[in-house]
Amino acid sequence: MSKIILTGDRPTGRLHVGHYVGSLKERVKLQNSGEYDEIYIMIADAQALTDNAEHPEKVRQNIMNVALDYLACGIDPEKCHIFIQSMVPELTELTFYYMNLVTVSRVQRNPTVKAEIKQRNFEASIPVGFFCYPISQAADITAFRATTVPVGEDQMPMIEQCKEIVHKFNSVYGETLTDPEIVLPSNKSCLRLPGIDGKAKMSKSLGNCIYLSDEEDVVKKKVMSMFTDPNHLRVEDPGQVEGNPVFIYLDAFCKDEYFEEFWPEYKNLDELKAHYQRGGLGDVKVKKFLNKVLQAELAPIRARRKEWEQKLPEVFAILKEGSKAAEAKAAETLQDVKAAMRINYF
Ligand code: ATP
Ligand code: MG
Structure with a gap:
């Protein structure tokens, strides 16, 4: 068949x-x-x-x-x-x-x-x-x-x-x-994949999306505005990774080589998660890393799209x-x- x-x-x-x-x-x-x-x-x-x-x-x-x-x-x-x-x-x-x-x-x-x-x-x-x-x-x-x-x-x-x-x-x-x-x-x-607002699903109809064609600065702004663990108020507080959109995105997009390239302090996502859960790791740092990961994934897609837009x-x-x-x-x-x-x- x-x-x-x-x-x-x-x-x-x-x-x-x-x-x-x-x-x-x-x-x-x-x-x-x-x-x-x-x-x-x-x-x-x-x-x-x-x-x-x-x-x-x-x-x-x-x-x-x-x-x-x-x-x-x-x-x-x-x-x-x-x-x-x-x-x-x-x-x-x-x-x-x-x-x-x-x-x-x-x-x-x-x-x-x-x-x-x-x-x-x-x-x-x-x-x-x-x-x-x-x-x-x-x-x-x-x-x-x-x-x-x-x-x-x-x-x-x-x-x-x-x-x-x-x-x-x-x-x-x-x-x-x-x-x-x-x-x-x-x-x-x-x-x-949840939306950047942490809602159940990223969806065109809900306006909570990072688009494949978003420019670099737009992606960055969206990532920096993302929802995280609402109880992680101070850097020293232990944070939760389950259900935390920033970590769900990292689970979906991050490869070990991105640590080597952008954040050599950690070897892999498990090490980063462990630190976040222990406390002492701020959301802003994690979001900045997620931004770099997403930019690396999206840059070639954005470039190819621009080529096709000419044709x-x-x-x-x-x-x-x-x-x-x-x-x-x-x-x-x-x-x-x-x-x-x-x-x-x-
Ligand atoms: P709309 O809001 O118009 O329904 P949508 O964002 O839900 O748009 P669809 O065109 O309905 O997108 O979905 C197209 C495909 O993408 C389907 O296979 C769907 O399962 C998948 N998909 C859509 N949103 C997500 C998401 N947030 N995570 C994983 N897969 C998704
Ligand atoms: Mg749909």
Whole structure:
């Protein structure tokens, strides 16, 4: 069986370091492993419209931002099809047929949907399109016969819902759809990177992000304003590293060689943590180190992004080619689906 990847992001803003450690870095690794036959990376504009119906311009503009962030991170258009979701109308048709296989109460129980409804103050009036987005996500995944879906931990309930749709479809209409597996980052701190405000998740919609395209001084300002252990008031106080955003970021980004380069007083993160926990180490020093680590990680990404910004027509061409390839693949699956349902009349 072919090994196929489908993954993507909503074009609701520029991509941030949470996307990077939670999903993008993993994608680049899988892309370069050479183990995958086909890789599809979707800019989910149709999904973004489900909670941005009044702001199509915002979604439209961010398609290019997301594409640039992808290329900056090392997603290689020679190895991946980067495409725009709305340019593959087959996905909408698949969604329509899958809707009949899912109950309203099942979608209501989806923990990610629940959390996002709350986050967006949709409790009293949920757009139907937004409510159905887990079903459309199942269409996206199955349309490409994806075997592997590298995404962040918040997407786990979506993949479970997708698997249920696959099983239901296959049991009602006969073996047709491919069962996907989620691939999460192996580093626990990368699963759900908190925002700089210490909130549960860094998210474009919450305005608590460090963006991949932020300039050096902006990154520094954000790092220096980060939340830490609220009980670590004086330098000599013992500090807590668990749940402390600054240390979660270090867990996600720091490599031992950064100590050698920027802070040779310690050999590794464990030594730094031990000192912080004992007391006698101020937050400002740790933040300054985190800033250096982040700058080292982000500088090459920022530079590559600037290069691509000079070649926007080339980026458009990449999206066009990618969307063409994606549509061809989705059309094949749609044909199989309709054949299985025996609704292919002519
Ligand atoms: P929005 O607020 O518009 O939903 P978002 O910041 O949540 O935006 P998405 O486009 O919904 O970003 O997520 C894209 C991918 O990035 C998903 O695979 C998701 O799991 C992952 N991801 C998003 N935020 C984080 C985070 N803070 N930590 C780890 N992974 C994340
Ligand atoms: Mg999201």
